[in-house]
Amino acid sequence: MPSQQSEPPDNRLARLRGPKPPQPYTARKITALTANPACARRAVLDAAGVDKALLAQQVGYEPRFGQSPFALAREQAFHGHVKWGSYAELIRLLREQLSVPVAEAHVTDLNEVGGNTALHLRERETRRLIAHVASGQDVRLILDRPLLTLEVAGQTAYLEPDALTHRIGGKFHVVLIRSFAAIDGQANPTAVAETAKQAAVYVLALHRAFETAGLPAEQISHEFLLVCPKDFSNRPYGRLIDLRQELDALQFQLSRLRRAEDLAAQLPETATLDTARSADEISSSIEALDASYTPSCLSFCEMARYCRDEADECASPARLGSGVRNDLPGIDSTRTALDYLDGVAAPGEAEAEAADLLRAAARLRRLRRGAA
Amino acid sequence: MSVLSTVATLTASRTGRAEPLTTVRHQHLDEKPFVLVPLTLAGEACAPLAALAGTDPEHPTLLTVRQPRNRAERFRFAERLAALLLAYIDGCRTETEPYTVGRGKEKEERLRCRRAPQLLVPNGEGISYVRLLGRLTRLRATEGPYAVDQSVPTLGKWLTWFADLAEFPDSGVLLAMTRLLAANWATGQSSSEDSHLASLLAWIDPPEGSDGARAAREAEDPAVWPPAGPSTDPVFDRTLHELMTRYDEASDGRGREAVGRQIDRELSGQMLPTWRLMWRGVELLRELPEGAHVPGRWALDRRWFSEYAEYLEADGRPQARRDQAVRAARRLARLEDAVTRYEAQRAYDDPLVMAEYELTGEAFTGTVTARDGDRFIPGERPGSQVWRPTITLRTGTDVRVDLAVGTEVKSPARPGQEARILEVRREDDGGHAVVLQLKGGFARKRTPPAPPGTLAEAGEELTYTTLNPTAMPSALPDEENTPWTHGGPPQSYEPTDEDAEETWE
Numbered sequence: 001m002p003s004q005q006s007e008p009p010d011n012r013l014a015r016l017r018g019p020k021p022p023q024p025y026t027a028r029k030i031t032a033l034t035a036n037p038a039c040a041r042r043a044v045l046d047a048a049g050v051d052k053a054l055l056a057q058q059v060g061y062e063p064r065f066g067q068s069p070f071a072l073a074r075e076q077a078f079h080g081h082v083k084w085g086s087y088a089e090l091i092r093l094l095r096e097q098l099s100v101p102v103a104e105a106h107v108t109d110l111n112e113v114g115g116n117t118a119l120h121l122r123e124r125e126t127r128r129l130i131a132h133v134a135s136g137q138d139v140r141l142i143l144d145r146p147l148l149t150l151e152v153a154g155q156t157a158y159l160e161p162d163a164l165t166h167r168i169g170g171k172f173h174v175v176l177i178r179s180f181a182a183i184d185g186q187a188n189p190t191a192v193a194e195t196a197k198q199a200a201v202y203v204l205a206l207h208r209a210f211e212t213a214g215l216p217a218e219q220i221s222h223e224f225l226l227v228c229p230k231d232f233s234n235r236p237y238g239r240l241i242d243l244r245q246e247l248d249a250l251q252f253q254l255s256r257l258r259r260a261e262d263l264a265a266q267l268p269e270t271a272t273l274d275t276a277r278s279a280d281e282i283s284s285s286i287e288a289l290d291a292s293y294t295p296s297c298l299s300f301c302e303m304a305r306y307c308r309d310e311a312d313e314c315a316s317p318a319r320l321g322s323g324v325r326n327d328l329p330g331i332d333s334t335r336t337a338l339d340y341l342d343g344v345a346a347p348g349e350a351e352a353e354a355a356d357l358l359r360a361a362a363r364l365r366r367l368r369r370g371a372a
Numbered sequence: 373m374s375v376l377s378t379v380a381t382l383t384a385s386r387t388g389r390a391e392p393l394t395t396v397r398h399q400h401l402d403e404k405p406f407v408l409v410p411l412t413l414a415g416e417a418c419a420p421l422a423a424l425a426g427t428d429p430e431h432p433t434l435l436t437v438r439q440p441r442n443r444a445e446r447f448r449f450a451e452r453l454a455a456l457l458l459a460y461i462d463g464c465r466t467e468t469e470p471y472t473v474g475r476g477k478e479k480e481e482r483l484r485c486r487r488a489p490q491l492l493v494p495n496g497e498g499i500s501y502v503r504l505l506g507r508l509t510r511l512r513a514t515e516g517p518y519a520v521d522q523s524v525p526t527l528g529k530w531l532t533w534f535a536d537l538a539e540f541p542d543s544g545v546l547l548a549m550t551r552l553l554a555a556n557w558a559t560g561q562s563s564s565e566d567s568h569l570a571s572l573l574a575w576i577d578p579p580e581g582s583d584g585a586r587a588a589r590e591a592e593d594p595a596v597w598p599p600a601g602p603s604t605d606p607v608f609d610r611t612l613h614e615l616m617t618r619y620d621e622a623s624d625g626r627g628r629e630a631v632g633r634q635i636d637r638e639l640s641g642q643m644l645p646t647w648r649l650m651w652r653g654v655e656l657l658r659e660l661p662e663g664a665h666v667p668g669r670w671a672l673d674r675r676w677f678s679e680y681a682e683y684l685e686a687d688g689r690p691q692a693r694r695d696q697a698v699r700a701a702r703r704l705a706r707l708e709d710a711v712t713r714y715e716a717q718r719a720y721d722d723p724l725v726m727a728e729y730e731l732t733g734e735a736f737t738g739t740v741t742a743r744d745g746d747r748f749i750p751g752e753r754p755g756s757q758v759w760r761p762t763i764t765l766r767t768g769t770d771v772r773v774d775l776a777v778g779t780e781v782k783s784p785a786r787p788g789q790e791a792r793i794l795e796v797r798r799e800d801d802g803g804h805a806v807v808l809q810l811k812g813g814f815a816r817k818r819t820p821p822a823p824p825g826t827l828a829e830a831g832e833e834l835t836y837t838t839l840n841p842t843a844m845p846s847a848l849p850d851e852e853n854t855p856w857t858h859g860g861p862p863q864s865y866e867p868t869d870e871d872a873e874e875t876w877e
Contacts, residue, residue, distance in 0.1 A: 066607060068604065068606040184694055232508055295561075295565060321564070323378065324382070334382055358379060360772075361379045361727075368723040
């Protein structure tokens with residue numbers, strides 16, 4: 001049980017971040033976090049709202065992420081297309097997919113509340129509207145950019161799904177608009193899986209909102225509507241996707257995440273993740289947070305190449321991928337494994353079986369390579 | 373991933389140089405492969421942007437689309453690619469050879485081409501690109517609104533054919549260079565990093581004075597080694613975006629052409645390093661000897677090729693948007709058979725691959741210590757005797773023999789000979805003595821003595837395994853006899869006008 005802290009936890013994380021405004025949690029960040037729940041480093045960086053791209057750059061690792069102007073333009077154009085004419089295309093898809101009887105629908109824009117874009121105001125207004133329509137009093141059908149919250153690693157994350165429809169067949173549906181194409185009814189499975197995970201984050205946040213408001217959760221659909229361009233055109237195409245598996249997995253993973261402030265509490269008082277400070281200062285604070293590097297981090301985490309060099313240095317088997325790691329149970333360094341192979345070190349009892357198998361493999365490799 | 377490749381990976385991570393995983397090459401590598409390095413416009417579903425293509429390492433043909441948002445320009449790209457690829461395909465059809473299919477009464481003489489096309493792309497995404505470009509072009513109409521050139525749908529059908537076969541591990545008509553290289557070498561990095569062509573080759577073929585580990589890191593810098601495509605580097609895209617805007621806004625034809633040439637140069641610069649890596653990869657793979665089963669698999673590719681070319685001439689309907697159920701089921705069954713057969717053939721051709729099975733206990737190696745060449749046992753008919761010699765194999769002390777008495781095994785040394793394990797004895801020193809009963813493979817002789825070479829000699833080292841490279845494919849009922857539980861068999865695919873009528877916005 002972590003010790004009680006002398007000051008509010010938020011302050012500790014905010015002090016680590018420094019004077020810069022925090023980067024918000026997004027559904028994408030949450031799915032990345034749950035993809036690697038063992039990574040304390042990422043948990044703290046995200047909870048403190050540190051700009052990870054800037055941080056990586058400060059310690060000498062320019063992140064290789066970035067969006068192409070072409071991709072950005074395409075995404076905007078497609079979003080615009082779906083939202084054009086008070087979501088006319090979305091309403092068409094809802095009619096097709098969910099047999100909505102109405103020909104048109106009202107849209108409430110929740111990007112702002114009376115000209116104010118403050119998060120808490122938008123969240124309060126979203127909650128009020130959800131409670132209002134859940135009671136069945138309103139004809140309003142689509143909430144544009146509603147704002148929901150979710151507790152992640154002890155922090156409140158503010159989340160904005162593209163749209164939320166209300167009460168179609170008595171159910172609320174989350175809608176996500178993506179610009180990857182569905183060709184002959186099939187989109188890139190990796191992209192769909194990633195979108196489904198993000199949708200699960202929104203649906204879970206919606207559950208929390210219902211719980212808080214004392215509304216019946218049965219009104220929330222476990223399916224979400226994915227809208228993407230059809231074939232090679234710009235025409236929106238929609239399909240409902242079942243989320244039950246993703247929801248179970250997400251709930252489980254969120255419950256496993258350790259509270260970020262408990263992790264941060266283990267850092268020395270002088271630790272800082274302020275990107276304005278010197279590389280040495282930041283580096284030593286980053287190092288004090290345990291990372292759990294795997295090669296898949298390279299595809300989504302800005303700090304991945306920093307962590308990879310660190311993993312190389314301590315010869316972590318995980319850096320070579322799960323295949324190698326699984327073949328080295330109980331052996332925590334590739335250097336140790338190589339020592340067993342060379343016979344310069346003797347494996348302990350727990351490692352003996354794995355080491356024997358490695359030696360048998362190495363022997364066969366030598367023999368059969370020679371045989372050819 | 374096997375423990376053997378883990379050992380290879382560990383070794384590579386120490387030496388900084390890739391380690392061989394095979395002793396032979398298991399894919400056919402044509403004398404004249406067609407190399408395709410494609411780029412697409414970010415954010416779009418298969419908007420061809422550029423390609424370097426051809427069969428001459430010194431002279432790639434550069435294809436570019438200066439404004440990919442323009443539909444007509446995309447199809448002009450397809451037309452130019454068709455001109456190159458269809459000519460290459462036609463060149464493979466000039467010579468044919470006879471071959472026989474079936475046995476006994478069903479025996480039939482047919483003709484197949486002596487060559488088949490082989491398309492090489494940098495990586496797995498390159499294969500997806502071929503599939504998508506095939507889908508984009510094969511259903512186009514050649515008359516009416518948005519008509520395209522005749523060659524465009526033909527290109528699409530061929531590209532789809534390539535992509536369909538690429539799923540079969542035993543086919544070599546469309547291959548990704550990263551997969552080819554990673555099948556033969558283990559690097560000291562993860563497999564996801566191996567999908568990056570430049571860093572994979574850095575491990576296998578590091579530049580002088582560097583080691584693979586260091587060179588691979590340097591190869592990750594997109595400013596030095598642009599991505600092998602088809603996705604482009606987002607930073608490069610900013611340059612390209614600016615040029616394309618200038619291209620669109622040019623006030624006259626001369627100005628536009630000048631910017632257009634600059635676009636071409638920039639795109640060519642993004643692809644040339646990959647083009648060179650592709651051919652370096654081809655060179656490295658050529659240095660490996662070819663596995664014994666490779667020519668047989670390529671002959672099968674040549675047969676598929678000949679049959680598809682004939683089909684296109686006779687019928688020519690494009691592949692459907694989606695496979696109908698019967699076709700999909702057959703394809704899946706064929707795919708499973710191909711995987712099993714390919715894995716077994718690889719092990720038979722390559723002692724280093726067989727070692728993986730030795731390690732798991734599905735194969736064992738030993739030395740012949742005794743043989744009984746005059747052994748007879750009672751046959752099926754009452755009173756009959758059949759000739760079934762035995763040999764006894766003695767294994768080393770550290771060899772695993774997990775196979776039970778009664779198991780049917782075969783040896784790569786005499787693949788035509790069936791063997792059955794009669795006895796497994798554990799010896800005092802920890803090794804095993806395995807007695808094997810042999811059947812067939814005696815040059816059609818049914819009585820002793822065994823013709824020279826057909827029965828293993830004492831002292832010979834042999835490997836036996838449960839793998840069988842000649843296992844018969846699984847049988848599926850005919851299409852008309854396929855049971856249907858959901859309203860009868862689906863209709864076969866007929867192209868419709870709607871297929872060609874895709875809105876373009």
